[in-house]
Amino acid sequence: MNILTTAQKSNEAIQEEAKALASSMHMTYIKRGKTSIPALFSKYQCEYIAVLAGSGLTIHFPENQQHTFHLSMAQLRILRLQRGEGDHLVNAIQTILNANEISDKEKFSFLDCTIGLGSDSIVVSYAFSQAQIKGLEGSFPIWLATSYGLAHYSHNVKSVADALRRIEVSYDTFENYLPNLPDGSIDIIYFDPMFEVPVEDSPQFKPLRGHTVESHIDDKIMEEAMRAASCGVIIKERPFSSVFQKYPPHKWVGGKYSRIGYGVYMKEL
Known part of the structure; x- marks a missing residue:
C-alpha cells in the first residue's frame, strides 16, 4: 500500500490537494489527524509514506529517514x-x-x-x-x-x-x-x-x-x-x-x- 497523507497541522485546501494527488498517483489517502509518522508505519506496515504540506511533498521512510526534493x-x-x-x-x-x-x-x-x-x-x-x-x-x-x-x-x-x-x-x-x-x-x-x-x-x-x-x-x-x-x-x-x-x-x-x-x-x- 502506497500512503499519502498531510502534515498534522494542515488546512482544508492542503487536505483536498492531497486527496487529488493520491488519486492521480494511485495511492491511498489517509487522514492524518494527530497520528505520528512512526505510528502510521506501525499501523500500515508500508515501505514509505508521502506527506504533503504547504512547504511541499516529503517522502518518509522507516528509521526516521526522509527525502524532499531540492536543487542539490x-x-x-x-x-x-x-x-x-x-x-x-x-x-x-x-x-x-x-x-x-x-x-x-x-x-x-x-x-x-x-x-x-x-x-x-x-x-x-x-x-x-x-x-x-x-x-x-x-x-x-x-x-x-x-x-x-x-x-x-x-x-x-x-x-x-x-x-x-x-x-x-x-x-x-x-x-x-x-x-x-x-x-x-x-x-x-x-x-x-x-x-x-x-x-x-x-x-x-x-x-x-x-x-x-x-x-x-x-x-x-x-x-x-x-x-x-x-x-x-x-x-x-x-x-x-x-x-x-x-x-x-x-x-x-x-x-x-x-x-x-x-x-x-x-x-x-
Missing part, C-alpha cells in the same frame, strides 16, 4: 554556468549538437533515462531553454518526489523555475521504455546509471538507500539507445568503468583529473 548540486552547477565556467554535461551535449549542425538555441529532444533527483536534467533544461526534456525513474518514491518537486518547487530566479517546469518525468525504466521508441525518435539519450564503484555517500542519497533501482547498460540497451537516438548517446560513469571498456566512447568529456565524466557516442552522420 544543480544549484551550484547553474551558478557556474552563470559565471561562464561551463559544465561537463552541457559540453557533452554541445559536442553532439555541433556534430549534427544543431544550434544550442534550436529545439532538440533529450531523454534522461535515469533522472533520479533531477539534477542533470535541471542543468540541461537551464542551459538549453528550447530543449524538450523527458526523464524516466523506476523507483516510485523517487519518481514521486522528483516529479512533484519539478512541478511545484519555488525558486526566486524565474529562469531556474522555468527550467524545472519544462521537464516531464515518467514512472518507468529505460529497459521497458527504450524498446518501444521508434527509430531516431529522440535526438540525445542520456544514462547516469548507478556507479560500479560508488562515490562516497552523499547526504541526499542516504535516506534513499534501498529504494533506488539498480540498472545496467548491456548490449541490448546500448543497441536500443543507438537505434532510438537520432544524434547520439551520452553515458555518465567513472573513466575506468567496464561500460567504457566494453563500449569505448567516440569522445570523453570531463576534467583532466575528474573522477566522473561523460562518454559521448555519435550516431553515424
Whole structure:
C-alpha cells in the first residue's frame, strides 16, 4: 500500500490537494489527524509514506529517514554556468549538437533515462531553454518526489523555475521504455546509471538507500539507445568503468583529473 497523507497541522485546501494527488498517483489517502509518522508505519506496515504540506511533498521512510526534493548540486552547477565556467554535461551535449549542425538555441529532444533527483536534467533544461526534456525513474518514491518537486518547487530566479517546469518525468525504466521508441525518435539519450564503484555517500542519497533501482547498460540497451537516438548517446560513469571498456566512447568529456565524466557516442552522420 502506497500512503499519502498531510502534515498534522494542515488546512482544508492542503487536505483536498492531497486527496487529488493520491488519486492521480494511485495511492491511498489517509487522514492524518494527530497520528505520528512512526505510528502510521506501525499501523500500515508500508515501505514509505508521502506527506504533503504547504512547504511541499516529503517522502518518509522507516528509521526516521526522509527525502524532499531540492536543487542539490544543480544549484551550484547553474551558478557556474552563470559565471561562464561551463559544465561537463552541457559540453557533452554541445559536442553532439555541433556534430549534427544543431544550434544550442534550436529545439532538440533529450531523454534522461535515469533522472533520479533531477539534477542533470535541471542543468540541461537551464542551459538549453528550447530543449524538450523527458526523464524516466523506476523507483516510485523517487519518481514521486522528483516529479512533484519539478512541478511545484519555488525558486526566486524565474529562469531556474522555468527550467524545472519544462521537464516531464515518467514512472518507468529505460529497459521497458527504450524498446518501444521508434527509430531516431529522440535526438540525445542520456544514462547516469548507478556507479560500479560508488562515490562516497552523499547526504541526499542516504535516506534513499534501498529504494533506488539498480540498472545496467548491456548490449541490448546500448543497441536500443543507438537505434532510438537520432544524434547520439551520452553515458555518465567513472573513466575506468567496464561500460567504457566494453563500449569505448567516440569522445570523453570531463576534467583532466575528474573522477566522473561523460562518454559521448555519435550516431553515424
